[in-house]
Each structure stands twice: as structure tokens, then as C-alpha cells.
Amino acid sequence: MSLPILMTVDDDPSVSRSVARDLRRRYGQDYRVVRAASGADALDALREIKLRGDAVAAILADYRMPQMDGISFLEQAMDLFPHARRALLTAYADTDAAIQAINVVDVDHYLLKPWDPPEEKLYPVVDALVDAWRAAGQQPVEETKLIGHRWSSPSYLVRDFLARNSVPYRWYSVEEPEACRLLDAAGATREDIPVLITPDGTVLRKPGGEEIADAVGLSTRPAEEFYDLIVVGGGPAGLGAAVYGASEGLRTLLVERKATGGQAGQSSRIENYLGFPDGVSGAQLTDRARRQAQKFGAEVLTARDVVGLEARGSGRVIKFGDDTELAAHSIVLATGVSYRALEAEGVARLTGRGVYYGSAATEAPECSGEHVYIVGGANSAGQAAVFFSRYAKDVTIVVRGPSLQASMSHYLIEQLEAIDNVRVRTGTTVVEAHGDDHLEALTLCDASGQRETVPTGHLFVFIGAAPRTEWLGEAVVRDEHGFVCTGPDLVVEGQRPKGWSLDRDPHHLESSIPGVFVAGDVRAQSVKRVASAVGEGAMAVTLVHRYLEQQ
Known part of the structure; x- marks a missing residue:
């Protein structure tokens, strides 16, 4: 060659x-x-x-x-x-x-x-x-085929899963003649969509995340029965912990529910991350961090949902949704946060069919020449507006507050002001989403109570976030919002948390279970920035070493 x-x-x-x-x-x-x-x-x-x-x-x-x-x-x-x-x-x-x-x-x-x-x-x-x-890039691209409906929420979820896990695929709308030929060849019907056909000819009907991951070659089964460190969550904090844990010789496993990168991985451009003066996309940063972790020997599991955690003697055990378990000397919780649901009539029914949470990059080509609405006033919303402005006829940011200054970085506000087809509507909320099979219009309400219905087929929601921590149970202390408390916050009036078994106070990022550390957005009082999340992931590994030395 x-x-x-x-x-x-x-x-x-x-x-x-x-x-x-x-x-x-x-x-x-x-x-x-x-x-x-x-x-x-x-x-x-x-x-x-x-x-x-x-x-x-x-x-x-x-x-x-x-x-x-x-x-x-x-x-x-x-x-x-x-x-x-x-x-x-x-x-x-x-x-x-x-x-x-x-x-x-x-x-x-x-x-x-x-x-x-x-x-x-x-x-x-x-x-x-x-x-x-x-x-x-060196290996020839083996193409996975996905047949679905543009306005089908399950079809969107499969597309999003493949895209965020960097799996090459070709999308066929069920309305296309070629899609009908593929369905016939696969022995499937329109009732089976979404239908996934792998390069080796395997046919999956209405597949779930773990089934897709297995079919396209993503790792879903651990190679060992016991690890030094298990990191739960593959966002910036989890990836940071995996890189530093593996590079320092710990047998490290990273477990991710959907795709590495978390919310940061969906960002079209992160411009205030140290060392990237020209900015870096969330997908690029995630890809580099994942490869870096694997280069040092970290193992990565995808599409595995962790639903339980407990201490058993000196071991720390996580439970998966399929009732299997895995143990380690120590755990780092880096599960991040999920976007809060937009409480407006019609939104839940149209989610995945014109209403999307986060920056759904797979939808960008469909926005060409269209009116796009974005709800939210923080950096993620601003980055999405910059991204979609390259495709859409116009982009409108809908903000409940009086301005963007309180929640968005100054550099991003300046960028938005310089883009001709982006406008900001302050003091405004979305009160209803309209459409039958897909989103067709929104009703907006301003501060005076005046309502207006505007046509649109695309709404992207960024209205704050909530932690997914219900699965941790009562043993892990959380604040009133569900964020995990750590270190000094656990010691109240000189009293250590209930059930604490060691003759020392919890380390700075340690939870109320010794040996279980917390990093990134899921931690109470954390700074919600990519750089701080990566730093906490690295710091958690330092504290893991200290914990292991004391055992």
C-alpha cells in the first residue's frame, strides 16, 4: 500500500x-x-x-x-x-x-x-x-444504516446516541425508496422503525442503548471483576478522573450511561477552556480525553446505567440496571446533571419531534432556512445559538430574565451581538408548544402578559440542570436540590455524618461514604465550568490515593 x-x-x-x-x-x-x-x-x-x-x-x-x-x-x-x-x-x-x-x-x-x-x-x-x-481515520469507514422517521422521538434518540459516540452511520428516512428496499431486505416493516442495520448485516428493531452499543462495537462488559477505581459518569470530571487514575497506575474503569462528554460534549464550541485560544468543540475535547484515558489503560463502558451504590467491607459496589454488580477499592461519582424539563403545555408530547434538550447537532442540517428558538440564558444556550445561526434563517434566544449579563460569559454576549440573524427576547417565556406529529409553533408570553404565537419547527431547551442522584439512596448525603455534599459540608457543629466509620473527617471531595468521592457538576457548591470539572476529577484521584494509603 x-x-x-x-x-x-x-x-x-x-x-x-x-x-x-x-x-x-x-x-x-x-x-x-x-x-x-x-x-x-x-x-x-x-x-x-x-x-x-x-x-x-x-x-x-x-x-x-x-x-x-x-x-x-x-x-x-x-x-x-x-x-x-x-x-x-x-x-x-x-x-x-x-x-x-x-x-x-x-x-x-x-x-x-x-x-x-x-x-x-x-x-x-x-x-x-x-x-x-x-x-x-486510518481504517475504512464501516457504515451502519439507520432507517427511521424524521419526526419520531425513538429515531432521534438512536441518531443522537450514534452521533455522540462517534459511530459512522447513514440515515434513511422511511419515506425514501431506498429505505423501503432496505426494510424489505431486512425482513422489517415500518412498524419496526427505528431499524438499525450494522455493517455485518445484523438487524435491530427498535433498539435500546446497550443493544446498539453491543452491535456497533462499543464496550459494554467489564474485563475484570474488581478495580482500584470506578468512575461513574463520562463528562469532563469523569474523563479527568479516568485520565489521572489510569496514568498513575490505578486499575480504572469509566462507566457512562449514554455517551462520554456529558453536556460539555454537546457544546458546539468551548472558547474559554485553557490551552485552546481558537476554541474547541465539545466533541473534539471529549474524543481527545477519551483516547487519552484509554492510552493510559483506562477501560470505558458505554450504555450501562448505574442504579445503586453501597459499601461492603473495604469494597465499594455499584449495581447496574440489569442486576449485575461490580466492585472497587474506591469510586468517583461524576454523573453531572441533566437539563430541567420545560414546563409548558405540549412540550413533553413533542420532545424528540421538534423539541430537543441540549444542542442536538444531528438536527442542524434540518434547520437550514428555518426559524429556530432557543430557551435559556447561560453559556450552553449562547453556544448553541452561535452554532445554529450558521444553518438557520434566524435564531431567537428566549430568556426569562431581563438580560443575558447575569448568566452568560461576556465574550459570548459579544459574539451574539455581532451575528445578524440572532436576536434575544428578554422577559419572555414559552407557555405552549403546538403541533400534531411535530412542532409547528410556539406561544410566547412577555413580562406584561402579552402572548404571541410564532411559527417554528425547532426548539432547543437549556434551562438549568438537576442532578440524577435519586439512585444513591439514603447513605449518601445530598442537599435539598439533590447535589451530593462532600468534605467540610458534611461536618456540622463538629459532628461527622451519620454512619461515618473512620476516625477522621471526610476529605475535601469525599462523600458521606468513605472511599466514594464526588467531582464536577453533581457535587454541591461546585463551579459549573468545564475547567473546574476536569480539575476536580484530577483532585479526586489524589484523594483516592490518600484514602487507599490510609487503609
Whole structure:
């Protein structure tokens, strides 16, 4: 087979020669370096490469080129090689413009020119690109087929599960002739939808999460019977705990109910996370963190619902929904929070059929030229508005409060103000959702009580969150909102929590069960930010070590 390709595109001959020389010096034995003098020439070369069946690992494109800039080129290159990793070469003077443009296309890195010395500035970036490509892009895509109805809530849930777990699939609406042919070949009917057909021909009718995970190759069964550390929840806090636990030699298992990343994994762009000046999508950050955890040896289980927790001697036992159990020396609870339900007439009936909780990226193409409404005033709502503004005719943010300033970051408010097709309606609530098979309109009510019915087929809800902690039972102390209390909050007037068995106070992130630690949004008094969640996950592992040393 031919060597995979690293492509560099720059209209400046001296820069083009320089980057090609540096790439060949470091990667020449394992990759073929191809350079082009313009976006058009590069696209012609990529089409030939596609016809030959060769692989492209990474593309480095100059931002400022005549006729076709780097962003426009990369958008078209993605259609030919969607799994090739992408970096933008930019001069210092163009940094701001490049960063803004990067939000339009899913670029992995940008690189300032000049990059001397390459050992410090160029090679670490390219190393990250090729590592990511090897992990996800080198193997041919085996396509899973999903047949369903656009306005079917079960169909939406399967699409969302596949997308959030990075499973390649092709969607067929049941109204399409090809969908009917596939149903006939599978021996299924319209009554069976959603129908999932795996690359090996396995047919699943109305499948659930664990059944889908097993069929598409996600891990759902633990490899061992006992672990040093079990992390429950795969959001930023859980992923942080898994990375640090596994990297420090603990036999670590991460258990996730739906898909790693949590609410942060659904974010279209996180722009205030340390080390990513051009922003990073939640999906990108999640993918890197998951691969990092697995590189250190952490095991990841998907689509497993934890429904119970108890202490048995020195062991800590979690119970799954299928009545099986798994034990460890210690537990980190990082289950995060779930979006609160919007209490308005018609919303529950239309959820998954035009009404969605969180940033349902799978619905973005369906929003083209449409009116989109977003309920909520925090960062997640603002990030969703920026994302959907690229597809929709217009986006309206509906906020109950008088402004966005109290709950949304300043940088995001400025972004929204600069987008022509985004508007904010303050002092307004959604009181009713209308539609038969799917959402067709909303009734809004302003602070004066005036009501207005507006047409829309898409409503995305971000109205705060509540923890999923009912399954913990009485042994784990929680506050009045269900968040788990830890450390000093458990010691009231010098009294340790009821049932506490150790001759010491609980550690800072330790719950009322010794050896069970809590990190991220589910912890009472936590800061609801991605960076703090990752930090708490790492800190929890430090306290796990301290707990284990004391046993």
C-alpha cells in the first residue's frame, strides 16, 4: 500500500518548500508529503488521491491565499477526506481573523508562521494530528444504516446516541425508496422503525442503548471483576478522573450511561477552556480525553446505567440496571446533571419531534432556512445559538430574565451581538408548544402578559440542570436540590455524618461514604465550568490515593 499523505498548501513558494522540508525530515519514512501552490491545485490533487484509493492523514493550509482562502479550501477538502486532520497556517497579523474563521470549519489546530524551531512549534502539532488520524481515520469507514422517521422521538434518540459516540452511520428516512428496499431486505416493516442495520448485516428493531452499543462495537462488559477505581459518569470530571487514575497506575474503569462528554460534549464550541485560544468543540475535547484515558489503560463502558451504590467491607459496589454488580477499592461519582424539563403545555408530547434538550447537532442540517428558538440564558444556550445561526434563517434566544449579563460569559454576549440573524427576547417565556406529529409553533408570553404565537419547527431547551442522584439512596448525603455534599459540608457543629466509620473527617471531595468521592457538576457548591470539572476529577484521584494509603 502507498504511504499515507501529509498535504501542505501555500501560495508562497518559500513557505511551501520550508514546511515540506520540515515535514519530510520528521515524517518522511512513514508519510508521503505532497505540496500544492493553491487551494484549487490542492483540490485537484485530492481528487486524484481519492481515485487512487490512497489515504490523507493531515492537511496544513495557509489561511491567506488568492482566489480561495484556507478556510474555504478546508471546507471542500473535508468532503473528499472527512477523516483527515486539519491545521491552518497563519501570520500573526491574521490570528484574530483565523480564529473567528476556525469556528466555521472544524479545524484541529492553527499554527503561526514562522514555526522555528519546528521541534517546539511544528512537530508537536503534526504529532497530535497524525495520532488523532491513526486513532479514528486510518481504517475504512464501516457504515451502519439507520432507517427511521424524521419526526419520531425513538429515531432521534438512536441518531443522537450514534452521533455522540462517534459511530459512522447513514440515515434513511422511511419515506425514501431506498429505505423501503432496505426494510424489505431486512425482513422489517415500518412498524419496526427505528431499524438499525450494522455493517455485518445484523438487524435491530427498535433498539435500546446497550443493544446498539453491543452491535456497533462499543464496550459494554467489564474485563475484570474488581478495580482500584470506578468512575461513574463520562463528562469532563469523569474523563479527568479516568485520565489521572489510569496514568498513575490505578486499575480504572469509566462507566457512562449514554455517551462520554456529558453536556460539555454537546457544546458546539468551548472558547474559554485553557490551552485552546481558537476554541474547541465539545466533541473534539471529549474524543481527545477519551483516547487519552484509554492510552493510559483506562477501560470505558458505554450504555450501562448505574442504579445503586453501597459499601461492603473495604469494597465499594455499584449495581447496574440489569442486576449485575461490580466492585472497587474506591469510586468517583461524576454523573453531572441533566437539563430541567420545560414546563409548558405540549412540550413533553413533542420532545424528540421538534423539541430537543441540549444542542442536538444531528438536527442542524434540518434547520437550514428555518426559524429556530432557543430557551435559556447561560453559556450552553449562547453556544448553541452561535452554532445554529450558521444553518438557520434566524435564531431567537428566549430568556426569562431581563438580560443575558447575569448568566452568560461576556465574550459570548459579544459574539451574539455581532451575528445578524440572532436576536434575544428578554422577559419572555414559552407557555405552549403546538403541533400534531411535530412542532409547528410556539406561544410566547412577555413580562406584561402579552402572548404571541410564532411559527417554528425547532426548539432547543437549556434551562438549568438537576442532578440524577435519586439512585444513591439514603447513605449518601445530598442537599435539598439533590447535589451530593462532600468534605467540610458534611461536618456540622463538629459532628461527622451519620454512619461515618473512620476516625477522621471526610476529605475535601469525599462523600458521606468513605472511599466514594464526588467531582464536577453533581457535587454541591461546585463551579459549573468545564475547567473546574476536569480539575476536580484530577483532585479526586489524589484523594483516592490518600484514602487507599490510609487503609
